[in-house]
Amino acid sequence: MDFVGKWKIWFAISLLAIIPGLIIFGIKGLNYGIDFAGGNILELQFENKVSTGQVRNVLKDFGLEKNPIQSAGENRIIIRTPSLSEEKSREIIDAFEKEFGKMNILRNERVDAVIGREITYKGILALVISSLLILLYMSYRFEFNFAAAGVIALLHDVLFVLAFTAIFQLEVDSSFIAVVLTIIGYSINDTIVVFDRIRENLRIQKKKDLSLLVNESIKQTMTRTLNTAGATCLTLVALILFGGETTKVFATLLLVGTVAGTYSTIFIASPLWIIFKTTREKRGKIQAQKA
């Protein structure tokens, strides 16, 4: 397979997935959970059979019947509302208890919008700082062209996950930041092994055509790329299948990120490196001629 020569195709495939996602992101935004948007989540487990309709009826007394009420299996109900005061929250719980009898409060979470803004701000800051750190480290250990290609590949993966999240309107909470940063870590880890091989081959075979050399390096590391991705995906699949509701979205996004990371390692990072290297060298030559 020609990884380098057909770069336009590979890039186009990526853009085909990312651009529609970003358009949806632009129009609809993300499905922000209470961590970002502020609000209240109440998860209850009733001992008797209770339907979402009955729950909605009770909420009518509080003017909250228009909020999402979701059934989560065996008499479990999740209610999302705007931020409720402590008194109101207690009144609602009392009303449920009166109407439906014994129940367990599984979860009662409230986040004010102030906190949500902070989490968002910190998340973006974290993304920028870690990208810069990785850029610095790779520039130091490799060279700037590698670093730039690696960072763009990882931004590709982050954008891919963002697009996926927007298209399927998956709920985004504070663990989304963890997802993004983990994908960054995974993506760069994945890419570095290939870059390392390119660098090594450059040393051994100095005069060889760059595209050929890069293609060869990708092939040499291919088994590793796929096996690592395979093993990582297995752990994530185990988490999705056995880990319960709370971590499902988290694990799904990581799985998507891992797949994107593997794709970008093979099809995006190395071709980008060649593009950067040749254009910079050309520019260098032109400047040298001028001088």
Place this chain on the structure above:
Amino acid sequence: MRWAKIIAVILIILVGGYFAFEPILNNINLGLDLQGGVHVVLLAEKPEGGKITKQDMQQLKAVMTERVDELGVAEPVIQIEGERRLIIELPGVKDPEKAVDIIGRTAYLEFKTYDGRTILTGSDLSDAKGVINPTTNEPIIDLQLNERGTKVFAKTTSELVKKYREGDPRRVISIYLDGKMLTSPFVKDVISNGRAQISGGFKDYDEAANLAALLRAGALPVNVKVVEKRTVGPILGADSLVKSKRAVFYGFLLVMLYMLFFYRVPGLVAGFSLLVYGLLILGVLAAINATLTLPGIAGFLLSIGMAVDANVVIYERIKEEIRSGKTLRASVEAGFKRSLLTVMDANITNLLAAAVLFKFGTGPVRGFAVTLSIGVLASLFTAIVLTRYILRELTVKDLINNPKLFGFGL
């Protein structure tokens, strides 16, 4: 006999690990999401919009510590964050809703006269107790004033008794809690022993006892607003824990089978290293007193992928060396040597990302960063030290000399 040493090493580790597993597991703190509990962030405010001082926050923290003590939580965390925030975490608390209620109350007690003059406040108390009034069978709170309070109370009551006739509506002392009147008894006589009672309005004994506990702990020096609250019921926590354990078990199993299939003997060695790796992480978590959260378990599982990666990079390199015609022994040596830097480079970037996550993350997300970092370090150790030792022993002593057993040709 050639196998004796290596088998001995593996056996010792396996048996030791088997017996260490339970004690280690019992020593790890579980996060709120795994055992239930309360996480609350309070924002301190002054009614007039004045500035919150460091002293205010220290005092707030002290009062909260006493209140939390009354709840009987084993390992509460109470910390000041920034200038105006107090984070309170109560893992394993039985009734999270009640805990939030107790935390959020200001509990500002005032004794006022008819004309609205405040004569005493909560700080003049020396004790408060919830009891059942034996004659009326009604829950009440017995208050004992301190020395200063007793004096003021005696003086005020004697003034009232002198000034107003029996039955005069002005001959009362009202007790207010957070600006709401609880009771307004007539003053029959001069009270010089510093004892007072709050009666009326309590649903049951528990309510009276709770309020008494709040009064003992003292009022908050500032107003607080709950800006973030997360309660996880014990049932949900236990459920999450069971499911996470299952996910970790199957995750491990799948990865081991995968490695065994692709790499045969080294795959088996990697599987063994993974077990040690898992134990190592749990051990470190227990040793540094870290808290294991749900995202933390996810990070743990994910780091298995990273741990496998180090092995995969090394094994692929060994296969390449075999392909280039070297003996198995030489290939193992060269494979480790040449992949060492690659593995390091790849993992250091990971640590960078985890460090940033730790710095900017909150709560459970931090737990994720911690387990991920420990995971990366432990994976470096097991892949570079342990796997290498075993493979060397196996090949250098010529115990295994068939490249096929290294998954060669797959």
